[in-house]
Amino acid sequence: MSELPGDLLYTNDHEWLRREDDGSVTIGITDHAATSLGDLVYVELPEVGQDVESGGEMAVVESVKAASDVYAPIAGEVNAVNEELADDPEKINSEPYGEGWIVRMTPHDAIDESELMSPDAYQQLLDELED
Amino acid sequence: MGSKTPLYDNHVDAGARIVDFGGWDMPLHYGSQKEEHHAVRQKAGVFDVSHMTIVDLGGERVREFLQYLVANDVAKLKDYGKALYTCMLNPDGGVIDDLIIYFMADRAYRLIVNAATREKDLAWIRQQAGPFAIDVVERAELAMIAVQGPDARKLAAPCVDAEWRDAALALKPFNGLQAGDIFVARTGYTGEDGWEMVLPASEAPAVWNRLLAAGVAPCGLGARDTLRLEAAMNLYGSDMDESISPLEAGLGWTVAWEPGERDFIGRTPLEALRNSPDRQRFVGLLLEDRGVLRNHQRVVVEGVGEGEITSGGFSPTIGRSIALARVPAGDYDRAQVDIRGKLLNVRIVKTPFVRNGQIRIDV
Numbered sequence: 001m002s003e004l005p006g007d008l009l010y011t012n013d014h015e016w017l018r019r020e021d022d023g024s025v026t027i028g029i030t031d032h033a034a035t036s037l038g039d040l041v042y043v044e045l046p047e048v049g050q051d052v053e054s055g056g057e058m059a060v061v062e063s064v065k066a067a068s069d070v071y072a073p074i075a076g077e078v079n080a081v082n083e084e085l086a087d088d089p090e091k092i093n094s095e096p097y098g099e100g101w102i103v104r105m106t107p108h109d110a111i112d113e114s115e116l117m118s119p120d121a122y123q124q125l126l127d128e129l130e131d
Numbered sequence: 132m133g134s135k136t137p138l139y140d141n142h143v144d145a146g147a148r149i150v151d152f153g154g155w156d157m158p159l160h161y162g163s164q165k166e167e168h169h170a171v172r173q174k175a176g177v178f179d180v181s182h183m184t185i186v187d188l189g190g191e192r193v194r195e196f197l198q199y200l201v202a203n204d205v206a207k208l209k210d211y212g213k214a215l216y217t218c219m220l221n222p223d224g225g226v227i228d229d230l231i232i233y234f235m236a237d238r239a240y241r242l243i244v245n246a247a248t249r250e251k252d253l254a255w256i257r258q259q260a261g262p263f264a265i266d267v268v269e270r271a272e273l274a275m276i277a278v279q280g281p282d283a284r285k286l287a288a289p290c291v292d293a294e295w296r297d298a299a300l301a302l303k304p305f306n307g308l309q310a311g312d313i314f315v316a317r318t319g320y321t322g323e324d325g326w327e328m329v330l331p332a333s334e335a336p337a338v339w340n341r342l343l344a345a346g347v348a349p350c351g352l353g354a355r356d357t358l359r360l361e362a363a364m365n366l367y368g369s370d371m372d373e374s375i376s377p378l379e380a381g382l383g384w385t386v387a388w389e390p391g392e393r394d395f396i397g398r399t400p401l402e403a404l405r406n407s408p409d410r411q412r413f414v415g416l417l418l419e420d421r422g423v424l425r426n427h428q429r430v431v432v433e434g435v436g437e438g439e440i441t442s443g444g445f446s447p448t449i450g451r452s453i454a455l456a457r458v459p460a461g462d463y464d465r466a467q468v469d470i471r472g473k474l475l476n477v478r479i480v481k482t483p484f485v486r487n488g489q490i491r492i493d494v
Contacts, residue, residue, distance in 0.1 A: 038159075038160060038163075038164050038353065039163055039164055039165040041423060041445040041452075042421060042422055042423050042445070042452075044422070044471075060471070062422075062423040062445070064164045064165060064168075064353060064357060064444065064445050064447065065159075065164065065353060067423065067425060086421070
């Protein structure tokens, strides 16, 4: 398994968040999640402008094998979605932390880091899953 | 931990993701299910199917027994090695299992039944066999390897002893032969040319390694499922089960109605359903919108009624989602499928979707 990017925050549901300079937050799924799902073939994205609650369904990623919900790790308004995924969902497999991003949100509140995981904490979760 | 086939260590060595399948620890994929799928359509792939149950039947009355046990007619098997696909029905006409029967020798047949249905199949066969005095012998010591794809036979040929190689390569579809220790049959579950090989478990790892060294891609259950779906080959437990007759699962062609006096188990209820105008259709669907069709999604036919997807997924060859579905009787070629509350458009298409590397539907 490749090394986790150190500048991201993570969730129990295997999502990642990047805080952008303009205050928005980019969200995707981790390499672990993408690998577990297998080759992705379709991504159902939310509408730009849509309001999502923390823990609410935000997107659906479908692999050859199964469909899986992506939950919003924070509450906010969707301000961009990765349209490239419509034609190339496998970007999530090949570059989960880069070109494979899924949604960009404007958070409603300041991000509470205690609700999320640091790279070290997420790595520990992955290590436990390996055992 | 589940049961392991003789090739379990080979799967782990090849980087397989192992999953439970009917109590067996089986490879789901070795990295990319899609690449494995394409390898079979374009060149050659190999599957460990040793989890499947092999049952040898013998006895004076074995042919008569099989003519009673299954819906297809083993009288069609005139030459040794010839294979027959059929369903084994309960008295209500529901499918206990689907299977392949090989005519091995005089008064000897081999049945290949599903892994997940092993126990009930063996119990049912033994129960029905009683009055016919049939020897029912499970061959758990045998492994089974499927090599599939346009180049499969050529690449697998060196695994067969030189003495038998030309004869093996000359086999016609749905024919097999015992080539020394290896039984080779030109059959499969992918819609491609290829062989299924039944061999002693102790020899399986060497054959597997030899195939991989020849450039044959190891393929897991994931690719096996998308390949068989494109080929519109039924999966037991998804497309049919004990509550569904072969006539409602697209398997009418496997029911031998003639001779009319052959009284196979389940014949009477099947006869009643045969000419029923209300009999459900079993069809192929192509999703015209973006998305992925999945098992159990609701199919809505406006003004007619509702049906259900029995096998759905993404077709790597077509690049669109396809499905098999059971839908109400009627003359229509369009429907909608309920995907997470949205009704998406599907077209009913003639199956198979893909055969021998070629897309066979209009997309």
